[in-house]
Amino acid sequence: MDQYLTELIDRMNDTSDWPLPPGVSSSTTISWAALREAEKLDNTAYIPQLVTFINAEKDAKRRKSAYFTLAHIGKNTNNRQAMEFLISRITKEKDKYMLSSMLEQIGDLEKPAGTDLTPLIEAVKSSAWQIRQSAIKALSRSAEKTAEAALLEVISTSKNEYDLIYANMALSTSGSPASLPFLIKLLEHKKQDVSGTALGAILKLGDASNLDLFREQLEQGKNKFTALHGVIKYGDEKVVPDLIRRVKQLIAKQRAIEAISTDGKTEIIVALEFLVQHVAGNPEIKKLYELLTGKKSALLWDREKKWLQTFRHYFIV
Numbered sequence: 001m002d003q004y005l006t007e008l009i010d011r012m013n014d015t016s017d018w019p020l021p022p023g024v025s026s027s028t029t030i031s032w033a034a035l036r037e038a039e040k041l042d043n044t045a046y047i048p049q050l051v052t053f054i055n056a057e058k059d060a061k062r063r064k065s066a067y068f069t070l071a072h073i074g075k076n077t078n079n080r081q082a083m084e085f086l087i088s089r090i091t092k093e094k095d096k097y098m099l100s101s102m103l104e105q106i107g108d109l110e111k112p113a114g115t116d117l118t119p120l121i122e123a124v125k126s127s128a129w130q131i132r133q134s135a136i137k138a139l140s141r142s143a144e145k146t147a148e149a150a151l152l153e154v155i156s157t158s159k160n161e162y163d164l165i166y167a168n169m170a171l172s173t174s175g176s177p178a179s180l181p182f183l184i185k186l187l188e189h190k191k192q193d194v195s196g197t198a199l200g201a202i203l204k205l206g207d208a209s210n211l212d213l214f215r216e217q218l219e220q221g222k223n224k225f226t227a228l229h230g231v232i233k234y235g236d237e238k239v240v241p242d243l244i245r246r247v248k249q250l251i252a253k254q255r256a257i258e259a260i261s262t263d264g265k266t267e268i269i270v271a272l273e274f275l276v277q278h279v280a281g282n283p284e285i286k287k288l289y290e291l292l293t294g295k296k297s298a299l300l301w302d303r304e305k306k307w308l309q310t311f312r313h314y315f316i317v
Helices: 003-012 030-039 046-056 060-077 080-091 096-106 118-123 129-138 145-157 161-174 177-188 192-205 208-220 224-234 237-250 267-278 283-293 302-310
Strands: none
Touching: 003 030, 003 046, 003 060, 030 060, 046 060, 046 080, 060 080, 060 096, 080 096, 080 118, 096 118, 096 129, 118 129, 118 145, 129 161, 145 161, 145 177, 161 177, 161 192, 177 192, 177 208, 192 208, 192 224, 208 224, 208 237, 224 237, 224 267, 237 267, 237 283, 267 283, 267 302, 283 302
């Protein structure tokens, strides 16, 4: 194997700077730096070398480092050989922590139609939660329909909330509209993380015919931020009253937590970005702006105040 790869795996397993002095972050260690380096690799010439190394290596820690490196090269290059080899190795490893790590990495890889997912589907049946739940995640990003079938089996039969959460999340990238009836049933689940991930998957897999579902969830459901995204994604000017009503609910009292989406926006900002497109000829939106910048201003987060200041010209016309 290339000397660079050998040395990289050595550094990934280097513990010469452990234990760390008090107050020193693990991000300063040799192994941490080597792991971050491996995450960036995109040289496909390393793939057959790592395959050969893994097949021959007896040391589990070094194999684990090689799997990690191979998975990231596969992710960075969308390489099918790396993905299929990693899946094939699920039946070779026995340690549940090793398998969990491998399965989590496989979950980040695109799996096109025709991929043999049998080792992953068998792992979903494991009694060890570390393996089972990582295997559920591993079925993410799968165009192969056996993944969807296996995930629907999970959400139809499992009573474990984490099984359900991870299956919902995997279906959002591996499912089809055929999954929607199963996901809709989970909207009434008593655990909010289960109902929330189900609604998130519906948002990814659904279409405009699901608008009424999102409007209902915005009004009465437990996952209003996700529901708001659905209403905006599929709605038009007819949903303006829904959004105005939701913003008023949010400013009825001081919110305890500043909930933000992955793009750094609060629920109010997301709603306002839609409402500003329909402000012309709609006095109710202008009244909402006056309410937000007037007596309810103290209830807004700083980023919301900044947004209103930046886009005030759309409301003052």
